[in-house]
Amino acid sequence: MSTPVKAGEPAERRLTKGGRKTRERIIETAAELMFHRGAGGTSIPDIQAAAGVSASQIYHYFGDKQGLVLAVIDHQTDSRLAEQRPLLDSLDSIEALREWCDRAGGQQDARGCEGGCEIGSLASELADSDQSARASLVSAFDRWEGPIRSGLARMQARGELSERADTAALATALLAAIQGGMLLSQVRRSSTAYRQAVSVVIDHIESHLVR
Amino acid sequence: MSTPVKAGEPAERRLTKGGRKTRERIIETAAELMFHRGAGGTSIPDIQAAAGVSASQIYHYFGDKQGLVLAVIDHQTDSRLAEQRPLLDSLDSIEALREWCDRAGGQQDARGCEGGCEIGSLASELADSDQSARASLVSAFDRWEGPIRSGLARMQARGELSERADTAALATALLAAIQGGMLLSQVRRSSTAYRQAVSVVIDHIESHLVR
């Protein structure tokens, strides 16, 4: 026991170069599988086969399946947010909002509307059954909503958006429209619902523009 | 084989009085469990214990687990829609829309924001993995969205809503706001996100009122 780490957690050991790579591969493979089949629907043997690792490697790096799920949530959060930058940090015009949302719609179409939102799907599955997962998901949505709110706040600070606009509520509403729209699109296999949902919310934001 | 039923389906036999009751009890119990733990997270033994039935009864009435899941989806759809009537059929004023949405917010609070939407949660879990479930869910959302659209259309026909308003898109957007708002509320354990999301969409509808 030479590493005095936090008690309770699997311990954050020192990883060798290859170790880090293996760990990453496991997370990415698990994320991909869990996106399509859900966390509960993805077994450790599934991940073993897809990532080309043995069971002991998974348990070595993540302790248990719940640990892996948490790592996947964090990975998806970082990954999805990174993918949306730098757009995500410049959501301070109606055009930027539309373009940003439209991009997600295009991706949804590209995959034939299979799968919803990487984070939203995990959220729906885990929010009630895994409290630590829920905590991570709260943080994930906050990190997502924050930049939206910031963009709107900048518009308001510049005097482009009415003082009466509640930027926090508008940001939440837009995120909700994205989530709900993605779900409807996933079920209907058409991105129309997503596009309509976000469009309505952005239209509403637009109506607060100071002309 | 005296009952010439559709091939492929478990056959719609004649049910005795007690049989119908058992069948209903299984569905309701399964619906309750699946609402909290998901369809995949609810095992047949779980349902057996909670409903006080034996395995053979479940397989007798539903063929297999997938059959039960489909029955649960239909039951939740009927049940949820019935619960919302008659409000659901009178969504032809801003006040009615607000009251209807507010009611769901109150229910969400009442259960401590645990669990999201009975239909939405199943949708998220099953849309990609079970095609017949997806078909039922498409129908469920259509049956839900229809009355919203009808209400808006009536407002428009009466000249209360601008001709420029796209009632179909607005109805979809409201349903998406409900779903996304419920998800965020479930994760955050606060109905605020739901209330903000639906409020923004209804505000937008309101902005189309012909004054």
Add this chain to the structure above:
DNA sequence: ATATTGTTGGAATGTCAATTCCAACTTGGG
């Protein structure tokens, strides 16, 4: 009442998942 069909209990089966173990191998620092 009686045969047919619906209903129920409970045990048995086969599969598969999560997790543990241990032994062998590699790597990096001193």
Add this chain to the structure above:
DNA sequence: CCCAAGTTGGAATTGACATTCCAACAATAT
């Protein structure tokens, strides 16, 4: 080069789950 720690493979364990079977029991129509 050598040790401690990190890494890996593969087998073994344990438990749960979906599903099947069969035998007993009840209801219903003729």
